[in-house]
Amino acid sequence: MSGRLAITELIGRKRDGGELTSDEISGLIRAYVADEVDDAQMAAMLMAGVIRGFSTDEAVALTEALVASGDTIDLSGLAGPTVDKHSTGGVGDGTSLVVGPLLAEAGCQLAKLSGRGLGHTGGTLDKLESIPGFRVDLEPAQLREQVSTVGLAIAAATAELVPADKRLYALRDVTGTVASPALIASSVMSKKIAGGAGHVLLDVKVGDGAFLPEASSASALAQLCVSIGQRAGRRTGALVTDMSQPLGDGIGNALEIAVAIETLQGQRGGRFRELSLDLASAALQLTGEAPETARGRVEQLLDSGAALERFARFVEAQGGDPRVADDPWGVLPAAPVVRDWSPGDGWVASIACRRLGELAGQLGAGRQRQGDDVDPAVGLDLLVRVGDQASADAPAVRIHARSDAAAERVLQELPELLILTDEPVAPPPLVHDRVGVA
């Protein structure tokens, strides 16, 4: 990138629908990080790309350039296949808390760099921090050490990891340039690749509570992510899964930890358990396990209690109180106000997924902007799903609030968010598509 002429030439080419070479993209990102290309020029380039589209080659080159902007984590030499699992984000979506221990118990090495919740979505780090004492700020050496002994570590990404993505993401957020498959895929995959795992399983969410509302665009994103991962030498697969309604029964930080633990305890079934097993099975397939045996193996690890025990070791290794695994509500913070609500009698026809996530956020479980504090105790329990029969005698939603007034505000809105019908309703499919895994 040599000066103003070169960057305006590149912007003009993308504006007119042309393609950038790999060298041009790496030069562009280097120049951006070095402040030789400014935010306005990058925003113009991003907008041109959002409208004109980026090719798969461009997305691959962008991912490589983002990875090259910072440090990478070296997981080589660990005793077992290194695995990472990533969800594009949703409501009640704490499967990593079950999938992680399952895979560790199956002999995989999981060093997962995770994020915090934003908007209507929760974040794994926020959830884990609801366990008293739990620390997420591991140095790369600590992360590696813990993985080698416990098989599982979940930590915050450091500022040195893919710094160009952080800048680009902040820019996209304020310039209307988020909604590009190539930009989303390169952002996701750059962090997975820099994280060092040899096997990457993606859970691409689709529906009202996800960032992508349509299954076709989610499948295209999944395919693009898998292509990028494979071009970078990582065995990569993806499930495209339902987020038209919350996944787990808990929406909130401690609430979701409890759901995960009760699932590991074998006390909970339903879609959350089903998807956790499916994701763990898919990840095992990436490491070479046959599709025919993978599912049975992870079910056995869950039903035997081995994964629950692994979860307790993982919590203890990161400073948390391991008794949470045996008695979640003896350890987790509970909200002072609990209120139940039922929509009446009938079949559940629809649930406003995103809005429920936002309401949990407004109770204090989420944050409106980066840096806000979250309240670990508050949130919602969702006790029915689309296709279930609701009853006036049983709660469909349980509100966990900091105050009566906060609970009351949620109660006011719930009737619009959970719609009943007189006829039976079929539940939506849980998995829409599979890419690179059976």
Added chain:
Amino acid sequence: MSGRLAITELIGRKRDGGELTSDEISGLIRAYVADEVDDAQMAAMLMAGVIRGFSTDEAVALTEALVASGDTIDLSGLAGPTVDKHSTGGVGDGTSLVVGPLLAEAGCQLAKLSGRGLGHTGGTLDKLESIPGFRVDLEPAQLREQVSTVGLAIAAATAELVPADKRLYALRDVTGTVASPALIASSVMSKKIAGGAGHVLLDVKVGDGAFLPEASSASALAQLCVSIGQRAGRRTGALVTDMSQPLGDGIGNALEIAVAIETLQGQRGGRFRELSLDLASAALQLTGEAPETARGRVEQLLDSGAALERFARFVEAQGGDPRVADDPWGVLPAAPVVRDWSPGDGWVASIACRRLGELAGQLGAGRQRQGDDVDPAVGLDLLVRVGDQASADAPAVRIHARSDAAAERVLQELPELLILTDEPVAPPPLVHDRVGVA
């Protein structure tokens, strides 16, 4: 514009091909000037608009918003119709120096805010400053006073006039978002409307030496500018004219002043005189003069010497030496090195217009970037045009240089820029289109 959400919503709408309301556009520009919308957000919006297009309503609203960002000049109450004339820029394009005195002599009041040359194009202010003593920094009150007494003033636009356009233009220049008819038209017309004239004549250049290479896009731009002007209550017209070759015989500051004066003296014919008369006639039509009589009237004002005398008064009013009108080369600075060049015998088939402008700039007549000094004396005389018969015995180009080395560099390149053929060639049309004038 209330915060981040509103601006990203507006950007997203334009990104997806939607239209912004007049209120949204005025809010956007106000927020940009107030630094509530940053350069990156504006660059994303501009790129979305360049690709998706802006409607005429959006261009009108943008023009109004730009005008509202700063001061406007009040020309009301002057004794005669107020007129402005603007060229989109070209090579050897000093018609304002003839059109201005002609219109003043015809009873119009011309308060022209002009620019400086940049790149391959010259600027009226640079040309006038080659007259010893000439000042272009008139305060608005001085401008108005001179117009009321001399009928003509040409000055630099102040920083307070359309400041949002200055910021937008600088941003577009570095973000690949110059080439939008709506953005070009709103930039041009906002300055004309803020300049206060009730009648606006545009000369939209087309060809290799112009910013628009194609006649069809130039006609569309002319039509859009006229629509904007008329919606703002200004009687507006446009000619779309040839810039496939330099217009006047001079390319350079003093050289172009001399050509204009010799035209006013009746000593020069050709395309420069023809277009000057056509533009003045078109402007008079905007003020109500019948098309049948306008042309005859301006020819008479030129042939009588009245316009030359008006030019002398105008120069004197702005501090310049008025003797320049009688004896240009007794007053204007001359270059120390003069070299003639001929391509040989044949018909002139093509002239590399933009490159000749750049060569004059490299001799010192122009500037590569804003703020550079210019040399008033240097440049090129172009003594043939496409369709003329060139001769080995007569110069086709005369170089006015500061040094032998500078002249030599131009001589080296000229054979590639002026192409002869054995067959007669038809000259290109001078006027491609007329919008709003006969």
